Amino acid sequence: MLHTVEPAPRAPAPGRESDAPSPSPSALRGMSFDAGSAALAPVQMNVAAASGQLTGAQVSSAVRYNKGRGLTHAQWRGIQAQVGTAADGLVGPNTVRAVARWQASHGLTADGKVGPATLGKINAGGGGAAPGAGGGSHGVALGPAQVTAAVRYNKGRGFSAATVRTIQQQVGSPADGVFGPNTVRAIATWQRSHGLEVDGKVGPATAGKLGVKAGGGGAQPVGGSNSQKLSYAKSHATAIGLRITSTTGGKHAPNSYHYQGRAIDVAGSASKMRQFYHDMHAMHPTELFYDPLGGVKNGKDIGAIGGHGDHVHVAF
Numbered sequence: 001m002l003h004t005v006e007p008a009p010r011a012p013a014p015g016r017e018s019d020a021p022s023p024s025p026s027a028l029r030g031m032s033f034d035a036g037s038a039a040l041a042p043v044q045m046n047v048a049a050a051s052g053q054l055t056g057a058q059v060s061s062a063v064r065y066n067k068g069r070g071l072t073h074a075q076w077r078g079i080q081a082q083v084g085t086a087a088d089g090l091v092g093p094n095t096v097r098a099v100a101r102w103q104a105s106h107g108l109t110a111d112g113k114v115g116p117a118t119l120g121k122i123n124a125g126g127g128g129a130a131p132g133a134g135g136g137s138h139g140v141a142l143g144p145a146q147v148t149a150a151v152r153y154n155k156g157r158g159f160s161a162a163t164v165r166t167i168q169q170q171v172g173s174p175a176d177g178v179f180g181p182n183t184v185r186a187i188a189t190w191q192r193s194h195g196l197e198v199d200g201k202v203g204p205a206t207a208g209k210l211g212v213k214a215g216g217g218g219a220q221p222v223g224g225s226n227s228q229k230l231s232y233a234k235s236h237a238t239a240i241g242l243r244i245t246s247t248t249g250g251k252h253a254p255n256s257y258h259y260q261g262r263a264i265d266v267a268g269s270a271s272k273m274r275q276f277y278h279d280m281h282a283m284h285p286t287e288l289f290y291d292p293l294g295g296v297k298n299g300k301d302i303g304a305i306g307g308h309g310d311h312v313h314v315a316f
């Protein structure tokens with residue numbers, strides 16, 4: 001619904017609040033407006049806000065605000081999955097508009113900003129989930145996409161079966177040593193009762209509170225050796241559903257890191273390659289090439305180098 005907003009002819013004097021109570025957005029639904037009446041301009045703006053429409057300036061402001069929230073790519077992917085936009089982990093105008101629409105349909109201020117109230121409602125699985133849906137029996141409703149993401153994340157952390165059983169015992173889920181949807185939902189409930197971010201993922205904070213450690217190459221070794229990082233890259237690529245298309249074999253430039261055993265190429269869906277690129281980018285790789293997103297050489301972002309449109313190359 002787009003209307004030209006014109007200045008109201010009888011604006012209240014500066015410093016004075018209007019005496020007329022403004023109708024609540026819900027009271028406005030179903031009413032029809034004379035678009036030519038300038039006196040209705042403020043009402044039209046309320047309707048636009050209630051339906052989640054934002055101006056360009058509001059979108060820019062919300063993008064800036066959201067980027068300043070200090071949320072991880074993984075957290076953004078979870079938020080994006082909840083609000084129904086492409087889950088690439090990056091905060092842009094499309095995400096902001098989807099957040100605004102989601103806010104409007106969940107009784108929140110539709111400003112596109114993921115502030116505490118919005119994040120709380122998103123973490124609770126949207127708040128509107130029917131009891132019994134998702135994790136309803138545990139009292140915390142993660143959305144199906146969140147559950148799937150958490151299962152994948154937890155499996156990629158490299159916990160031993162014994163450690164998974166320990167986790168399951170602590171969160172009150174049957175201790176079969178395998179991460180599945182029920183374990184993830186029990187973890188989410190446990191996280192909520194322990195004041196942690198409720199995402200079902202056994203990340204560093206949750207693992208610390210549970211008193212467990214990721215084993216082998218499971219945890220993302222940001223400060224580890226290059227070979228530890230490469231081994232994590234391999235297991236992470238597989239864990240998120242990508243396939244490794246080249247390690248030391250194949251045809252590469254003569255001085256390629258592939259021949260030194262320091263590089264891998266991975267391929268799969270575009271969204272997973274994007275996720276992999278972002279996850280690797282956080283680990284300060286020696287080389288990282290994926291043309292749709294750019295490239296890194298010796299720790300510096302150098303932009304796309306070409307020849308890497310259908311796979312991600314990473315070297316440590």
Ligand SMILES: [Zn+2]
Pocket residue numbers: 246252258263264265312313314
């Ligand atoms: Zn390569």
